Amino acid sequence: MLFNSISFLIFLPVVFILYWGLFKRSLKLQNIFLLLASYLFYGWWDYRFLALIAASTLVDFFVGRFLQKTGNEIHRKILLGLSLAFNLGLLGFFKYYNFFIESWIDSWSNLGVEMQVSSLNIILPVGISFYTFQTLSYTIDVYRRKIEPTSDIINFSVFVAFFPQLVAGPIERAKHLLPQFSTKRIFIEERAISGIHLILWGLFKKIVIADSCAIYVNAIFDNYENMNSASLLLGAVYFAFQIYGDFSGYSDIAIGTGRLFGFDLMRNFNLPYFSRNIAEFWRRWHISLSTWFRDYLYIPLGGSRGSKWQQVRNVFIIFLVSGFWHGANWTFVIWGGLHALFFLPLLLGDQNRKHLNQVAENKSLPSFRELLQMLFTFGLTSFAWIFFRADTIVDAVNFIKRIFINHEFELQYLSIERYNVEMLLIIGIFVLLEWFHRHLEHPFTGSFKWVKIIAIILMLLTLGVYSDQQEFIYFQF
Amino acid sequence: MKNFFKYLISISVITLLLMFFLDKGYSYAFKNGQPRSKIQNMLQLKNKHYDVAFFGSSRTEKHINCELITKLTGKSCVNFGISGGSPGDMLILMKLAESRKFTFNQVFMQVDYNYNSYGITKYFKANLIPFTDNPIVKKQLLLYKEEFFYRRIPFYRFMVFDKVVGIREATASFLKLSQNTNIEIGFLPKQGIGKAVAGSFPETIKDKSPELTQMQELYKDTNTKLEFFTAPYCKEVKNRNFMDKVQLKLPGLHNYIDLFDNKDEYFFNCGHLNEAGAGVFTKTLIEDLLK
Numbered sequence: 228m229l230f231n232s233i234s235f236l237i238f239l240p241v242v243f244i245l246y247w248g249l250f251k252r253s254l255k256l257q258n259i260f261l262l263l264a265s266y267l268f269y270g271w272w273d274y275r276f277l278a279l280i281a282a283s284t285l286v287d288f289f290v291g292r293f294l295q296k297t298g299n300e301i302h303r304k305i306l307l308g309l310s311l312a313f314n315l316g317l318l319g320f321f322k323y324y325n326f327f328i329e330s331w332i333d334s335w336s337n338l339g340v341e342m343q344v345s346s347l348n349i350i351l352p353v354g355i356s357f358y359t360f361q362t363l364s365y366t367i368d369v370y371r372r373k374i375e376p377t378s379d380i381i382n383f384s385v386f387v388a389f390f391p392q393l394v395a396g397p398i399e400r401a402k403h404l405l406p407q408f409s410t411k412r413i414f415i416e417e418r419a420i421s422g423i424h425l426i427l428w429g430l431f432k433k434i435v436i437a438d439s440c441a442i443y444v445n446a447i448f449d450n451y452e453n454m455n456s457a458s459l460l461l462g463a464v465y466f467a468f469q470i471y472g473d474f475s476g477y478s479d480i481a482i483g484t485g486r487l488f489g490f491d492l493m494r495n496f497n498l499p500y501f502s503r504n505i506a507e508f509w510r511r512w513h514i515s516l517s518t519w520f521r522d523y524l525y526i527p528l529g530g531s532r533g534s535k536w537q538q539v540r541n542v543f544i545i546f547l548v549s550g551f552w553h554g555a556n557w558t559f560v561i562w563g564g565l566h567a568l569f570f571l572p573l574l575l576g577d578q579n580r581k582h583l584n585q586v587a588e589n590k591s592l593p594s595f596r597e598l599l600q601m602l603f604t605f606g607l608t609s610f611a612w613i614f615f616r617a618d619t620i621v622d623a624v625n626f627i628k629r630i631f632i633n634h635e636f637e638l639q640y641l642s643i644e645r646y647n648v649e650m651l652l653i654i655g656i657f658v659l660l661e662w663f664h665r666h667l668e669h670p671f672t673g674s675f676k677w678v679k680i681i682a683i684i685l686m687l688l689t690l691g692v693y694s695d696q697q698e699f700i701y702f703q704f
Numbered sequence: 705m706k707n708f709f710k711y712l713i714s715i716s717v718i719t720l721l722l723m724f725f726l727d728k729g730y731s732y733a734f735k736n737g738q739p740r741s742k743i744q745n746m747l748q749l750k751n752k753h754y755d756v757a758f759f760g761s762s763r764t765e766k767h768i769n770c771e772l773i774t775k776l777t778g779k780s781c782v783n784f785g786i787s788g789g790s791p792g793d794m795l796i797l798m799k800l801a802e803s804r805k806f807t808f809n810q811v812f813m814q815v816d817y818n819y820n821s822y823g824i825t826k827y828f829k830a831n832l833i834p835f836t837d838n839p840i841v842k843k844q845l846l847l848y849k850e851e852f853f854y855r856r857i858p859f860y861r862f863m864v865f866d867k868v869v870g871i872r873e874a875t876a877s878f879l880k881l882s883q884n885t886n887i888e889i890g891f892l893p894k895q896g897i898g899k900a901v902a903g904s905f906p907e908t909i910k911d912k913s914p915e916l917t918q919m920q921e922l923y924k925d926t927n928t929k930l931e932f933f934t935a936p937y938c939k940e941v942k943n944r945n946f947m948d949k950v951q952l953k954l955p956g957l958h959n960y961i962d963l964f965d966n967k968d969e970y971f972f973n974c975g976h977l978n979e980a981g982a983g984v985f986t987k988t989l990i991e992d993l994l995k
Contacts, residue, residue, distance in 0.1 A: 247705070416708045423712065645872075684719050688726060688859065694830075694867040 228271040265390035276352035291376030326555030354394030365401035391484035397515035412489035422486030428669040429479030437472030438692035455635035503600035506579040723859035734834035737877030755779035760814025762787035763935040793828040830868035893979035894972035904942035938974040
């Protein structure tokens with residue numbers, strides 16, 4: 228079920244009313260109901276894959292229980308290995324099997340050896356990368372004795388399958404979300420209203436920004452051989468806003484929906500395009516995944532301890548794995564590698580912990596230096612996004628090559644019957660809205676709150692894309 | 705909870721009010737603004753007479769040069785062809801033309817593989833959205849079970865078809881911005897030479913085409929002569945003998961499918977002529993049918 232669909236528009240109020248009306252008196256019933264609603268939400272796509280969620284839930288629940296019971300370190304390691312093997316095995320099979328088979332055949336083919344290994348027609352279950360990482364974090368934290376395992380299978384099941392964040396995060400930690408299922412929920416009006424605001428803002432980001440950008444991005448990337456330099460540059464910029472609007476919009480709706488049910492989900496985006504360097508960008512972009520990799524991969528590898536060489540190695544590992552997590556395609560690996568390269572000078576110059584605050588704090592406008600820093604960082608990320616969006620590495624390289632060799636910067640009329648620059652106006656409004664509310668999670672505050680709400684609803688109605696509705700990009704990961 | 709529901713109701717009321725006023729605004733723009741589609745154009749005009757009218761898909765829109773017909777024969781001509789248009793779409797246009805008191809001496813309807821199709825296309829339906837209160841449109845949509853429930857939700861109908869009747873078109877209509885092309889003449893030629901997208905005609909033919917039959921009934925006992933024609937296709941298209949089966953169903957069909965079998969330079973792609981090909985094809989029609 229998509230957040231921006233009619234079915235969700237019906238599903239959400241029904242679940243909300245039953246949850247706070249019928250099941251208000253019993254926490255247990257509320258959790259059972261949330262679990263059923265979550266399974267319905269997920270099963271709307273493909274009910275067969277519910278078995279995978281259930282299996283992942285059961286494995287990690289019982290591994291957690293056994294980890295608590297045994298003090299034997301070897302047994303504990305075996306149990307952790309079992310959970311890792313099961314979850315990563317699921318992910319590996321469904322997401323990467325064909326990729327590895329094809330890469331294997333290609334590499335032999337390059338050496339002149341033709342191989343006949345058939346690939347399988349595997350459908351990628353929606354959200355598998357998200358819920359496997361969420362359950363893994365539980366098991367690893369139990370193993371590390373950072374949290375107590377739960378003995379309540381319903382609570383654990385709903386923690387894994389909680390519908391607002393099931394298919395595209397935020398990837399929650401058990402330490403943060405699991406206890407919320409054991410705590411009596413009280414309906415707090417301010418929190419629920421802020422949830423509605425976040426949903427509204429998320430819908431704006433998705434339907435007005437991301438889906439509108441998608442129309443231009445598809446026209447430009449799918450036909451890049453005929454585009455001039457200006458259109459190609461704009462294509463990269465539009466994709467930067469498409470993916471940001473798409474994913475941060477989803478996260479906002481998820482967090483907002485969570486609040487309607489009395490839950491507090493972690494913030495997943497914090498104005499990443501106002502970052503002054505790549506390190507800051509990664510503290511603000513897909514925060515739940517960045518911190519997951521930091522805690523469960525980067526730090527165990529040694530993190531920023533050890534020699535410079537080890538630090539560089541760790542940075543490359545984490546970015547390459549992060550790239551690969553996004554999809555079974557070398558384009559994502561290159562994307563991750565590029566970010567590692569961009570990060571490298573900061574690491575070597577000990578600049579990666581700079582800019583921990585919000586840009587232009589207590590000022591309405593950035594300094595010229597800050598503006599240049601933000602533009603430079605945005606340029607770097609947009610450049611890397613080209614690899615993320617392109618179908619193949621060759622396409623990405625040709626796309627970039629054409630930017631530099633075409634040298635034509637005039638208006639271009641695209642196949643979508645629009646000029647290449649038209650989207651800039653909406654993006655400009657969006658950037659200004661974000662900038663002037665950068666210390667807030669959404670713009671609906673202050674004395675003009677209702678004016679802003681009406682303006683956003685008006686834009687949603689008139690500028691939103693409904694006939695060409697796009698799935699959320701991160702569903703495919 | 706009470707305040708929360710009040711808040712939700714406020715937002716819902718605002719949304720509904722905005723939808724109501726937007727619906728009124730968009731409808732006004734499409735009904736009174738500059739016509740930017742052939743449907744819009746027809747629904748704004750009344751009491752027009754043309755000697756010759758052409759109906760069909762892109763193979764009419766891009767092949768029939770009405771200016772050339774008028775120049776060579778002195779006959780007034782209109783091209784109602786719409787890219788992707790189906791016989792169902794054209795039937796609605798014909799019925800709308802009748803209701804708007806359009807009169808024609810000769811009507812040409814283009815028939816090919818579309819003999820097998822039934823119903824109206826999405827693009828055409830989108831263009832009808834601002835006019836769903838028109839009795840003809842309403843009746844036809846009902847007939848095709850296209851009486852969408854959301855027609856009753858203000859503005860939702862425009863949102864669903866935003867690509868065709870969204871803010872861009874509404875604003876352009878309202879600001880009276882014309883299309884680059886003359887939609888009243890309706891000829892939109894293709895440029896270039898090629899024979900790509902050969903494709904295939906169906907292997908079997910339906911018993912009958914209810915929409916073509918209705919067209920025949922519409923012009924029966926009137927002063928308008930309805931004729932069917934088939935525009936040229938490249939010889940690479942598969943199952944071209946499908947047209948022999950159509951000929952059996954429509955004995956009077958003027959079949960030009962093989963007209964340019966040895967003239968590759970007249971094709972833009974397998975199913976469409978380029979401007980030069982369209983000119984020669986139009987002249988052929990003039991010679992054969994319009995003198």
